[in-house]
Amino acid sequence: MDISTPRPVTAQDALALRYGPDAIPAAGPWNDHIALLLSHRSIRGYRPDALPAGTLETLIAAAQSAATSSNLQTWSVVAVSDPAARAAMAKAAGNQKHIEQCPLFLVWCADVSRNARLGEQEGAELPTLPYLETFLVAAIDAALAAQNAVVAAESLGLSTVYIGALRNDPALVARLLGLPPGVMGVFGLCVGYAAPEVTNAVKPRLPQAAVLFHDRYGTAEEPALRAGYDAQMAAFSAQHEMGATSWSQRVIARMGKLTAMGGRDKLTDVLRSLGFPLK
Amino acid sequence: MDISTPRPVTAQDALALRYGPDAIPAAGPWNDHIALLLSHRSIRGYRPDALPAGTLETLIAAAQSAATSSNLQTWSVVAVSDPAARAAMAKAAGNQKHIEQCPLFLVWCADVSRNARLGEQEGAELPTLPYLETFLVAAIDAALAAQNAVVAAESLGLSTVYIGALRNDPALVARLLGLPPGVMGVFGLCVGYAAPEVTNAVKPRLPQAAVLFHDRYGTAEEPALRAGYDAQMAAFSAQHEMGATSWSQRVIARMGKLTAMGGRDKLTDVLRSLGFPLK
Numbered sequence: 001m002d003i004s005t006p007r008p009v010t011a012q013d014a015l016a017l018r019y020g021p022d023a024i025p026a027a028g029p030w031n032d033h034i035a036l037l038l039s040h041r042s043i044r045g046y047r048p049d050a051l052p053a054g055t056l057e058t059l060i061a062a063a064q065s066a067a068t069s070s071n072l073q074t075w076s077v078v079a080v081s082d083p084a085a086r087a088a089m090a091k092a093a094g095n096q097k098h099i100e101q102c103p104l105f106l107v108w109c110a111d112v113s114r115n116a117r118l119g120e121q122e123g124a125e126l127p128t129l130p131y132l133e134t135f136l137v138a139a140i141d142a143a144l145a146a147q148n149a150v151v152a153a154e155s156l157g158l159s160t161v162y163i164g165a166l167r168n169d170p171a172l173v174a175r176l177l178g179l180p181p182g183v184m185g186v187f188g189l190c191v192g193y194a195a196p197e198v199t200n201a202v203k204p205r206l207p208q209a210a211v212l213f214h215d216r217y218g219t220a221e222e223p224a225l226r227a228g229y230d231a232q233m234a235a236f237s238a239q240h241e242m243g244a245t246s247w248s249q250r251v252i253a254r255m256g257k258l259t260a261m262g263g264r265d266k267l268t269d270v271l272r273s274l275g276f277p278l279k
Numbered sequence: 280m281d282i283s284t285p286r287p288v289t290a291q292d293a294l295a296l297r298y299g300p301d302a303i304p305a306a307g308p309w310n311d312h313i314a315l316l317l318s319h320r321s322i323r324g325y326r327p328d329a330l331p332a333g334t335l336e337t338l339i340a341a342a343q344s345a346a347t348s349s350n351l352q353t354w355s356v357v358a359v360s361d362p363a364a365r366a367a368m369a370k371a372a373g374n375q376k377h378i379e380q381c382p383l384f385l386v387w388c389a390d391v392s393r394n395a396r397l398g399e400q401e402g403a404e405l406p407t408l409p410y411l412e413t414f415l416v417a418a419i420d421a422a423l424a425a426q427n428a429v430v431a432a433e434s435l436g437l438s439t440v441y442i443g444a445l446r447n448d449p450a451l452v453a454r455l456l457g458l459p460p461g462v463m464g465v466f467g468l469c470v471g472y473a474a475p476e477v478t479n480a481v482k483p484r485l486p487q488a489a490v491l492f493h494d495r496y497g498t499a500e501e502p503a504l505r506a507g508y509d510a511q512m513a514a515f516s517a518q519h520e521m522g523a524t525s526w527s528q529r530v531i532a533r534m535g536k537l538t539a540m541g542g543r544d545k546l547t548d549v550l551r552s553l554g555f556p557l558k
Contacts, residue, residue, distance in 0.1 A: 011337075014340075015340060018340060018343065018344055019340075025333075025336040025339070025340060026332070026333045026336045027333050027336075028331065028332065028333025028334050028335070028336050028337035028338075029331050029333065029334055029337055029435050030337065031434055031435070032311075032312075033311075033312055033315055033430065033431065033434035034337060034340075034341055034431050034434060034435075036312055037341040037344050037345075037427050037430060037431055038340060038341065038344045039344075040344045040345065040346065042346050052307065052308050053305070053307065054304075054305045054306050054307025054308065055307050055308055056307070056491075057304040057305045057306075057307050057487060058290075058307030058308055058309065058313060059307075060304070060487050060490070060491050061293075061294060061297060061298075061304060061313075061317060061487070062313055062316040062317065064297065064484040064485070064487070064490065065297055065316050065317045065318075065319045065484070066316075066319065066426060066429075067319065067321050067429070067439075067440075067441050068484075069441070069443045070443075070529070070533045071482065071526070071529065072530060072533060072534070073484065073485055073490065075490070076490045076491070076492065076496070077490060077491055077492070078491075078492045078493070078494065078495075078496060079491065079492070079493050079494070080494055081493070081494060082494045085494065111490075114489070114490075114501065115530050115534060117498065117501065118505065118527055118530055118531075119530075119531065119534070119535070121502065122527055122531060124531045124535050125535060126530075126531070126534040126535055127534075127535070127536065127537055128533075128534045128535075128536075128537060128539065128540055128544070129534065131540070131543070131544055131546065132546050132547045132550075132557075133446065133540060133543040133544065133546045134534075136418060136446075136465075136546070137443065139415060139418065139419060140418060140419070140422045140465070140466070143419045143422035143423055143426070144422050144425075144426045144441075146423075147345060147422070147423045147426035147427060148316050148426060148430070150345075150346070151312065151316060151427070151430055152312065152313050152316055155310055155312035155313060156308050156310070156313075160346075161346075162346050162348070162423075164348045164349075164416065167412065167415075177492075177494070177495060177496055178495040178496045178497075179496050180496065180498070183496060186415075186419070187419070203350065205343040205344070205347075205352065206343070206352055208336060208339050208340070208343070210393070211339070211343065211352065211354070211355045211356060211390075212335075212339050212355070212356055212357075212358065213355065213356070213357045213358070213456075214357070214358050214360070215357065215358070215359055215360060215361045215364065215456070216357075216456060216457040217355070217357060217456055217457045217458050217459060217462060218457075219396065219459070222393065222396065223400065226397065247350070248397055248401055250349070250350065251351060251394050251397055251398075251405075252397075252398065252401060252403045252405070254349045254351060254407075255351070255394060255398070255405040255406075255407045255408065255413075256398070256403050256404060256405055256406070256407075257406065257407075258406055258407060260407065261407055261410070261412060264410070264412040265407070265410055265412065265558070267410065267411050267412045267415070268411045268557065268558065271411075278411075278547065278557075279544070279547065
């Protein structure tokens with residue numbers, strides 16, 4: 001489906017794209033907001049066209065409207081336009097050229113430094129700062145915020161892709177953006193207009209029965225569900241990605257060797273060096 | 280603003296509620312999707328009314344449509360209706376009665392166990408499993424998914440609140456839901472119809488200049504921005520929460536003593552006991 005094609009408006013059509021025709025979940029309520037969410041695709045190629053004035057501010061307003069634990073607001077975002085910083089990040093993130101292409105590149109940060117400065121300026125000790133919990137809250141709240149920005153962007157006809165490989169070298173990202181101790185770029189986000197040549201079909205996900213449980217976790221159905229999804233993803237991959245790789249093969253390729261982590265096996269040490277003791 | 284009041288349809292009105300009349304960011308593009316995102320409020324009191332048939336499946340379809348790192352899908356969700364499990368969780372989460380009240384309580388889990396089982400069944404070693412990075416991806420992907428479910432729920436006239444206090448005792452949550460090693464309830468989410476008596480004004484956030492940076496992080500404006508926000512939050516709190524507490528006072532109350540963590544200062548040890556070595 002081309003990005004310019006209107007998104008499916010019926011639940012049935014949208015669910016068939018997301019789950020395949022054989023795993024459509026029970027029909028529920030539906031509206032255009034839900035149709036927008038279901039139509040998400042990550043896009044890895046952008047036109048250079050600038051965004052309309054005020055787009056960044058609108059996306060950040062959406063992001064700040066997401067819930068944040070105890071209203072602590074322990075996240076920040078850096079909009080990166082400096083070409084040298086973008087080129088360095090693109091290279092560090094496994095040469096992802098779309099980081100340089102897209103008109104808006106956002107670095108979403110876990111940020112406990114603002115609250116640390118508040119404590120210093122008010123003369124208050126904040127003994128909770130060095131804990132893993134505090135870092136985790138910051139990372140989760142950054143994710144909730146970023147996802148709202150993604151939904152807002154897609155509602156405006158823009159495309160996005162998260163850049164987890166920004167964690168390949170968080171110390172480099174911190175140097176390039178002047179991040180103080182207690183701030184870490186958790187992931188990046190490209191925002192822009194999809195390049196016309198980019199493949200962008202809705203990617204099927206595991207059937208709901210594989211990820212949604214009622215009262216108790218269970219694995220009895222899992223092997224059959226995975227076999228069905230493997231066949232579906234192999235067909236999807238053959239059609240859209242010039243291969244025929246099952247989901248299981250992809251998971252093993254990605255999780256089966258430390259080199260696939262791109263340096264992220266060092267994350268605990270890097271986080272400590274950036275001011276997150278992870279107590 | 281009552282929950283039954285239609286949300287503001289102009290950018291100006293919605294931004295004034297979110298930032299206060301003196302900190303409205305630059306006007307940008309606007310539509311009903313963005314108006315929905317801006318109107319978010321966390322709700323801590325619910326009517327017992329059941330949700331329409333298929334609502335859970337629709338919310339999960341929205342959740343699964345969020346991006347997931349390398350399509351690994353390392354998250355799961357448990358819909359908890361068992362009254363004993365809910366009561367135990369409500370108690371563990373600092374006696375949050377809305378966990379028992381709401382018609383749908385979702386436990387969002389970081390879940391590397393499904394991919395671990397895949398590796399075992401396929402005879403493949405997955406050496407990346409025990410790393411902090413892998414847990415972090417799982418927690419972030421659970422957050423992206425949950426936020427999509429929140430947006431979908433709110434589009435249907437439902438309300439929500441995240442329950443971070445589910446991390447007060449993740450081992451108890453794991454026992455109650457039969458979570459295998461490699462699965463951890465990262466946070467809960469109440470979903471339902473807001474009780475009419477619940478206060479539910481849109482909560483102002485820090486001005487954009489305090490969280491959004493251009494190319495380089497900076498703190499020069501921060502003291503003035505914080506002073507303005509402190510005054511605004513004290514006024515908001517006096518009007519809606521029967522107090523007049525500034526943001527800085529709230530942050531210090533929340534981050535200034537370990538007891539406010541409700542046990543979450545033990546999170547690293549608990550995660551290790553649940554099958555996340557955090558290497």
